[in-house]
Amino acid sequence: MGICGSSPSSLDETALQARDDKVSRERNRSIEKGIRADEKRRHKEIKILMLGAGGSGKSTVLKVMRLLHSVPFSELELADHRALVYRNLIEGLHLLLDLCEELGIPLDSATLPSVASLSEISHQPDENGNYSSLFAPTVKDAATAIWSDPGLQVGWTRAREAAVPENLPYLMANIERFFEPGYVPNECDILHTRAKTTGISETFFQVRDHKYNLVDVGGQRSERRKWLHCFQDVDAILFVVNLAGYDECLVEDRDANQTREALLLFQSILSNPLFLQTSFLLFLNKLDLFNLKLPTSPIHPFFSDYPKEDEGDQVKGREFFRKKFLRLARRRGEGVGKGSGGVTSPPGTPRLSEKSGSPTPSRKMDPLKAEAGVYVHFTTAVEKNNMQVVMLAVTDLMVRQSIKEMALI
Numbered sequence: 001m002g003i004c005g006s007s008p009s010s011l012d013e014t015a016l017q018a019r020d021d022k023v024s025r026e027r028n029r030s031i032e033k034g035i036r037a038d039e040k041r042r043h044k045e046i047k048i049l050m051l052g053a054g055g056s057g058k059s060t061v062l063k064v065m066r067l068l069h070s071v072p073f074s075e076l077e078l079a080d081h082r083a084l085v086y087r088n089l090i091e092g093l094h095l096l097l098d099l100c101e102e103l104g105i106p107l108d109s110a111t112l113p114s115v116a117s118l119s120e121i122s123h124q125p126d127e128n129g130n131y132s133s134l135f136a137p138t139v140k141d142a143a144t145a146i147w148s149d150p151g152l153q154v155g156w157t158r159a160r161e162a163a164v165p166e167n168l169p170y171l172m173a174n175i176e177r178f179f180e181p182g183y184v185p186n187e188c189d190i191l192h193t194r195a196k197t198t199g200i201s202e203t204f205f206q207v208r209d210h211k212y213n214l215v216d217v218g219g220q221r222s223e224r225r226k227w228l229h230c231f232q233d234v235d236a237i238l239f240v241v242n243l244a245g246y247d248e249c250l251v252e253d254r255d256a257n258q259t260r261e262a263l264l265l266f267q268s269i270l271s272n273p274l275f276l277q278t279s280f281l282l283f284l285n286k287l288d289l290f291n292l293k294l295p296t297s298p299i300h301p302f303f304s305d306y307p308k309e310d311e312g313d314q315v316k317g318r319e320f321f322r323k324k325f326l327r328l329a330r331r332r333g334e335g336v337g338k339g340s341g342g343v344t345s346p347p348g349t350p351r352l353s354e355k356s357g358s359p360t361p362s363r364k365m366d367p368l369k370a371e372a373g374v375y376v377h378f379t380t381a382v383e384k385n386n387m388q389v390v391m392l393a394v395t396d397l398m399v400r401q402s403i404k405e406m407a408l409i
């Protein structure tokens with residue numbers, strides 16, 4: 001046997017050894033890949049951008065997320081909300097009184113001293129930034145007298161014509177509590193207060209292994225030009241719609257219809273080239289108000305394609321609007337570069353195209369759950385318990401998508 005020679009058994013051993021090494025190298029590589037993917041997943045921040053017209057409920061969704069994930073409200077934030085409760089109350093009543101005057105709805109003469117008293121109260125802070133005059137007990141008495149005036153209640157039935165805030169009945173129903181000494185807003189008060197968002201705010205949540213960044217922006221037309229600044233690296237868009245807005249005007253434009261504005265905006269965002277691969281969540285919000293107003297405010301006068309025989313039917317009503325939004329999602333991708341609010345044209349007053357097309361769900365979507373690539377939820381953002389279920393579904397969905405994406409890396 002020469003030195004170069006080897007027996008069949010030693011040849012087998014070498015081959016076996018080489019194969020074992022290869023298997024072990026592959027296993028190591030796969031473990032390392034798994035660890036790397038796990039690390040990335042752990043450190044990945046899931047960015048959810050909240051969009052929608054003004055007053056649709058974006059900031060309320062954010063607040064409810066904070067409550068659900070125990071991100072506490074600081075003393076300062078509570079003090080701000082306390083001032084906001086009074087400001088909302090007084091501004092709301094002022095708006096309603098103006099509307100009554102505009103519509104020629106008379107008030108009872110016995111109410112007029114209260115109106116005079118309320119008009120003396122400034123809802124602006126004093127030179128020290130305090131709202132002390134708002135906390136006076138006389139405010140409560142004047143507000144209560146005005147709210148119980150039958151004329152004002154007639155005006156309230158037409159509040160939608162002047163975008164009078166919908167939180168007024170809640171505030172009036174709780175007014176006694178607000179004027180108790182040492183009043184601190186509770187969770188429900190926090191969810192019902194309203195402050196138009198200006199600028200962009202980011203809030204971070206840790207849900208199990210995942211970090212979420214919820215980006216809230218102002219939805220009124222003047223605020224929308226700022227949206228472009230947060231369009232990068234978005235994992236999901238949470239588009240919020242006021243479902244009860246079908247008969248309401250905009251705060252910033254009394255001639256515009258809230259739902260039509262939301263449809264235009266939604267189409268504009270869907271067709272933005274930056275979002276062709278982005279997951280879409282659609283919250284058809286204010287379901288409580290929608291159900292409440294349906295018996296007295298028919299849909300057909302505002303949307304002539306709504307069948308008259310379906311008036312008053314809550315399920316048919318909300319399905320009608322869900323389909324309207326989903327129809328736009330089915331045309332997703334078609335409006336790119338056609339001037340319907342792409343990245344170069346901020347989505348202020350986009351134009352609604354009437355073209356039809358086939359569904360083009362994004363790569364990230366789970367086709368089993370999404371419709372036309374959009375995950376739709378009917379929500380009532382002021383009800384924390386209702387939102388718990390929805391937000392759990394949302395975070396689970398985002399985690400599943402993030403895991404799927406990581407597997408592709």
Ligand SMILES: Nc1nc2c(ncn2[C@@H]2O[C@H](COP(=O)(O)OP(=O)(O)OP(=O)(O)O)[C@@H](O)[C@H]2O)c(=O)[nH]1
Nearest residue numbers: 054055056057058059060192194197219286380381
């Ligand atoms: N009844 C009821 N009120 C709601 C609901 N969602 C939001 N609101 C109220 O609607 C008002 C406006 O809500 P916001 O969350 O401030 O709306 P927004 O979309 O952030 O508005 P902008 O900051 O102007 O874009 C607040 O008074 C909320 O309490 C809901 O589901 N039901």
Ligand SMILES: [Mg+2]
Nearest residue numbers: 058059196197
């Ligand atoms: Mg807001």
